[in-house]
Amino acid sequence: MRNSFKTPYQTISWGIENLGEALLRAKAEKVLLVTDASFPFLSVKSAVKALPVPYVVFDQFDSNPLYEDVCRGVELFNREDCDTIVAVGGGSSIDVAKCIKLYCKMDPSQNYLRQAPSDSKVPLIAIPTTAGTGSESTRFAVIYFEGAKQSVNHLSIIPKFALLEPQVLATLPEYQRKSTVLDALCQGIESWWSVNATSQSRLLSRKAVELLASRVETYAAGGSDPQLLAEVMEAANYAGQAINLTQTTAPHAFSYKITSLFRFPHGHAVAVCLPFIWEYMIDNPRLCVGTGAPARLEQTFAEIAKALGCSSPRAAVEWFKCLLARLGMEQPRAAEREQVIEALSTSVNPVRLKNNPVPLSQEAINQLYHQIVL
DSSP states (O other): OOOOEEOSSOEEEESGGGHHHHHHHHTOSSEEEEEOTTGGGOTTHHHHHTOSSOEEEEOOOOSSOBHHHHHHHHHHHHHTTOOEEEEEESHHHHHHHHHHHHHTTSOTTSOGGGSOOOOOOOOEEEEESSSSSOGGGOSEEEEEETTEEEEEEOGGGSOSEEEEOGGGGGGOOHHHHHHHHHHHHHHHHHHHHSTTOOHHHHHHHHHHHHHHHTTHHHHHTTOOOHHHHHHHHHHHHHHHHHHHHHOOOHHHHHHHHHHHHHOOOHHHHHHHHHHHHHHHHHHOGGGOOSTTTTHHHHHHHHHHHHHTTOSSHHHHHHHHHHHHHHHTOOOOOOTTHHHHHHHHHTTOOHHHHHTSSSOOOHHHHHHHHHHHOO
């Protein structure tokens, strides 16, 4: 098993056996355990249920968590006098736990989303059960309020402790493996080319992309070798750490409405957008903004391609498209295609687009959705 290590924001430990130590260091006396419907089937269930301190369970939330779900979690946390939160699950469970942590000391008579965020000082321990979002190491969470996606962003919601237990990946369904690992790969690539990229984030991106490039198909096909599972979980965590520094870019901005309209899981939705957006940027380097553009961007694309084992950025785009085909990750199809594309084109998050190295006009957005949606 790999060694535990510290980042500027948290302690990352390998193995569920470190949960007791994390609780001790958090000085936990009563825990709110936030988990989802997969919990009864997890290999870590027994270890978590044997928590050395009293706990109450909160699992009443949707896979796309609602603001109202979080409010119920906050109410339970305070009613039961909890002082620590443990999140076990995928990105949704961890996102709910993050929001409970952020909101639990706020005024419950006012909408939490409209109050100024501050650190509640409540320790949060995250145990991811997928290798995808890297949410256990990011300052972001997503919930939905009145049908609209709300991006929660605050440094204090980065879990104080992240426990990585690769064996939880062994029992994931095939499609969930594919969708989540593609999300991790996309995050590694997007962070690498983000306008916010730093030397540290690029190093993390490189590690994530290089690890995943030669392992994604074996893992997606059900590979259960312990070393493979550990390397995939490690890569997803690296991608999460990278995104924590840079945020996501255009492929993520394009994906959110695809998820809601076509019911595509997040990783699938992002993955079908990425190669077309990358291809557009390769074709339009003169539009690139920032110091040293477009030469810097072309160098970045070449570095990403090399990490993927490809001879050029165009070859990397083709590799990615072929990967999706081999994994059976189909593009969205719409009977009323023009109306759907219009709805998609007006839905793109402009904040995420600002992180993209090549600006995208409304005409370009529409053009790209015509390639993405069949």
